[in-house]
Amino acid sequence: xxxxxxxxxxxxxxxxxxxxxxxxxxxxxxxxxxxxxxxxxxxxxxxxxxxxxxxxxxxxxxxxxxxxxxxxxxxxxxxxxxxxxxxxxxxxxxxxxxxxxxxxxxxxxxxxxxxxxxxxxxxxxxxxxxxxxxxxxxxxxxxxxxxxxxxxxxxxxxxxxxxxxxxxxxxxxxxxxxxxxxxxxxxxxxxxxxxxxxxxxxxxxxxxxxxxxxxxxxxxxxxxxxxxxxxxxxxxxxxxxxxxxxxxxxxxxxxxxxxxxxxxxxxxxxxxxxxxxxxxxxxxxxxxxxxxxxxxxxxxxxxxxxxxxxxxxxxxxxxxxxxxxxxxxxxxxxxxxxxxxxxxxxxxxxxxxxxxxxxxxxxxxxxxxxxxxxxxxxxxxxxxx
Amino acid sequence: xxxxxxxxxxxxxxxxxxxxxxxxxxxxxxxxxxxxxxxxxxxxxxxxxxxxxxxxxxxxxxxxxxxxxxxxxxxxxxxxxxxxxxxxxxxxxxxxxxxxxxxxxxxxxxxxxxxxxxxxxxxxxxxxxxxxxxxxxxxxxxxxxxxxxxxxxxxxxxxxxxxxxxxxxxxxxxxxxxxxxxxxxxxxxxxxxxxxxxxxxxxxxxxxxxxxxxxxxxxxxxxxxxxxxxxxxxxxxxxxxxxxxxxxxxxxxxxxxxxxxxxxxxxxxxxxxxxxxxxxxxxxxxxxxxxxxxxxxx
Numbered sequence: 001x002x003x004x005x006x007x008x009x010x011x012x013x014x015x016x017x018x019x020x021x022x023x024x025x026x027x028x029x030x031x032x033x034x035x036x037x038x039x040x041x042x043x044x045x046x047x048x049x050x051x052x053x054x055x056x057x058x059x060x061x062x063x064x065x066x067x068x069x070x071x072x073x074x075x076x077x078x079x080x081x082x083x084x085x086x087x088x089x090x091x092x093x094x095x096x097x098x099x100x101x102x103x104x105x106x107x108x109x110x111x112x113x114x115x116x117x118x119x120x121x122x123x124x125x126x127x128x129x130x131x132x133x134x135x136x137x138x139x140x141x142x143x144x145x146x147x148x149x150x151x152x153x154x155x156x157x158x159x160x161x162x163x164x165x166x167x168x169x170x171x172x173x174x175x176x177x178x179x180x181x182x183x184x185x186x187x188x189x190x191x192x193x194x195x196x197x198x199x200x201x202x203x204x205x206x207x208x209x210x211x212x213x214x215x216x217x218x219x220x221x222x223x224x225x226x227x228x229x230x231x232x233x234x235x236x237x238x239x240x241x242x243x244x245x246x247x248x249x250x251x252x253x254x255x256x257x258x259x260x261x262x263x264x265x266x267x268x269x270x271x272x273x274x275x276x277x278x279x280x281x282x283x284x285x286x287x288x289x290x291x292x293x294x295x296x297x298x299x300x301x302x303x304x305x306x307x308x309x310x311x312x313x314x315x316x317x318x319x320x321x322x323x324x325x326x327x328x329x330x331x332x333x334x335x336x337x338x339x340x341x342x343x344x345x346x347x348x349x350x351x352x353x354x355x356x357x358x359x360x361x362x363x364x365x366x367x368x369x370x371x372x373x374x375x376x377x378x379x380x381x382x383x384x385x
Numbered sequence: 386x387x388x389x390x391x392x393x394x395x396x397x398x399x400x401x402x403x404x405x406x407x408x409x410x411x412x413x414x415x416x417x418x419x420x421x422x423x424x425x426x427x428x429x430x431x432x433x434x435x436x437x438x439x440x441x442x443x444x445x446x447x448x449x450x451x452x453x454x455x456x457x458x459x460x461x462x463x464x465x466x467x468x469x470x471x472x473x474x475x476x477x478x479x480x481x482x483x484x485x486x487x488x489x490x491x492x493x494x495x496x497x498x499x500x501x502x503x504x505x506x507x508x509x510x511x512x513x514x515x516x517x518x519x520x521x522x523x524x525x526x527x528x529x530x531x532x533x534x535x536x537x538x539x540x541x542x543x544x545x546x547x548x549x550x551x552x553x554x555x556x557x558x559x560x561x562x563x564x565x566x567x568x569x570x571x572x573x574x575x576x577x578x579x580x581x582x583x584x585x586x587x588x589x590x591x592x593x594x595x596x597x598x599x600x601x602x603x604x605x606x607x608x609x610x611x612x613x614x615x616x617x618x619x620x621x622x623x624x625x626x627x628x629x630x631x632x633x634x635x636x637x638x639x640x641x642x643x644x645x646x647x648x649x650x651x652x653x654x655x656x657x658x659x660x661x662x663x664x665x666x667x668x669x670x671x672x673x674x675x676x677x678x679x680x681x682x683x
Contacts, residue, residue, distance in 0.1 A: 078489050082586075105499055105500030106506075108493050108497070109493050109560060112493060112552055113556055113557070115534075116554065116556075117522050117526075120528075123530035124526045124527070124529060124530060127530070176415075176419075180415055180416050184412070192420050196419065196420065198423075198427070199427070201665035203616070203633050203658070205614075205616050205636050205637055205657065206614075206657045209636060209651075210426045213647060214426055223443065224444055226441065226442065226446070260423065260426065321523055321525070324616045344528075347528065353529055356529060360526045360528070367521055367523060368521050
């Protein structure tokens with residue numbers, strides 16, 4: 001309903017905005033003024049951009065000035081460029097305008113996409129068939145290396161575990177919470193949900209620090225335990241444990257961080273799905289004698305199955321590309337490396353461009369089918385809206 | 386759980402105060418437990434960031450609750466981290482990275498979305514399908530070639546390098562979302578604007594942009610959080626030099642150099658979280674929609 005109202009308002013806006021256009025033609029003076037203004041604006045815009053560029057690139061500049069100039073470029077600079085392009089095109093003869101104008105609107109986006117996604121993707125594919133310096137042609141050597149080297153095999157194994165365990169836990173807890181909080185009053189529900197959802201706003205790096213503190217370890221005799229987990233663990237009479245060094249369980253301790261971050265996302269989306277299940281169907285089930293567990297498994301779950309698939313695939317994609325958590329917590333040591341983290345390590349630490357590129361391709365190839373599913377699903381969802 | 390069906394017959398007022406509290410108590414208990422487990426990690430960091438280094442080092446943060454009168458509170462951790470550890474500078478750097486890296490893709494995507502939705506040109510459909518296909522490309526695919534490209538044009542370690550990279554990585558999703566929304570605006574409206582003599586540029590700036598505020602806000606929040614919380618792009622294209630490094634990188638470096646200085650790490654962590662949490666708390670509605678939409682980001 002809210003959308004509808006906004007659109008209704010919008011139609012009124014059109015009339016208000018469009019009516020000034022019907023004023024009689026401008027006189028000579030305003031004509032001259034318009035030409036001057038439209039000449040000056042692009043020149044000033046370009047000059048401003050140039051000056052702003054030098055300020056932002058200048059290392060000695062005042063920090064606040066840099067922030068301010070960055071704002072100007074980002075907010076006004078880009079818009080001014082469009083304005084300038086539109087001005088140039090509008091000086092062209094009428095019949096060229098209709099051909100050129102769409103590219104004023106679409107062109108910059110296509111250029112940026114070509115430079116920052118299309119071209120790099122092609123180069124990365126090519127690099128994945130070349131040696132570590134990005135020269136010569138080595139065939140499938142990099143891929144064979146990826147699937148035989150113990151280091152990358154470990155990363156693949158761990159990533160595989162991550163992709164199974166994290167989505168299962170995140171969706172499981174998220175679904176449980178969504179179903180249970182649905183039975184509370186609406187205020188209590190919103191309040192409790194916001195706590196679960198809050199970690200979504202936290203960066204992976206921040207979350208890693210938060211959890212490193214929890215897993216903190218001190219050998220016995222080196223002071224009191226200040227990590228919560230060891231505090232509890234020693235409190236019930238055990239020896240302190242260096243959790244992050246416990247192979248292979250340390251992988252699981254890292255996964256917990258991502259679960260903590262992702263449950264909120266799963267919960268919010270699934271909760272919306274559950275609220276979309278028609279009340280009549282649930283009531284009908286209860287009248288037919290279904291208990292609450294049967295209502296849940298036989299009515300609610302089948303009704304939200306497509307939402308479940310979206311949440312699962314989304315979390316899987318996020319998990320598959322996880323880099324920061326492993327990088328910050330263990331740098332991929334102690335048997336914890338994952339593919340996305342390994343890719344960066346191969347490239348930056350070992351300087352092996354070919355293998356890094358091959359790992360990037362592995363990342364991409366695994367995502368394609370999932371993303372295809374998600375986009376189609378999103379399309380259907382938007383069509384309903 | 387089995388009691389819900391019967392209790393729906395009663396109204397809330399039939400039960401007394403305690404009756405309402407204990408109504409559905411097993412469910413409330415489970416929810417309470419999950420909520421507590423979810424808050425504790427953040428709470429520990431928040432509490433520790435206000436304790437003196439000595440206190441943080443010698444006792445667990447949970448002991449403050451049994452020892453409330455103690456005089457172990459301080460703001461020195463924050464002033465330390467903001468000044469001598471450079472987080473104040475990093476905060477400004479993060480702002481100067483994040484704001485343009487949010488506005489630029491939105492501006493470019495909005496123009497493109499309008500073009501794809503309401504302008505006729507050859508190859509329009511195919512180009513749009515191509516843009517959507519780019520959603521699958523993980524940014525890892527771009528790292529190596531872009532770094533080489535930046536090296537040749539001497540852009541490595543500068544703000545524009547990161548703005549442009551984030552713009553490129555954010556564009557497919559932005560164009561896709563905005564195209565869906567702008568394309569669903571009524572065509573009668575566009576026609577009447579055209580009849581009234583409005584150019585495409587005027588229609589776009591005065592009509593389409595004001596009407597698209599909800600979707601623009603959703604994407605803006607998603608992109609803002611994405612860029613603010615990003616580590617990888619900043620690490621690769623901006624680097625860890627104190628004069629340019631962003632808060633996530635500053636926190637990562639602090640973690641590397643002073644991994645046991647928990648009074649500083651907790652304060653630093655909270656500084657990096659502060660702005661996203663404010664955004665989250667104040668704009669929760671758009672935030673949810675943005676994240677939902679963000680589920681298709683590559």
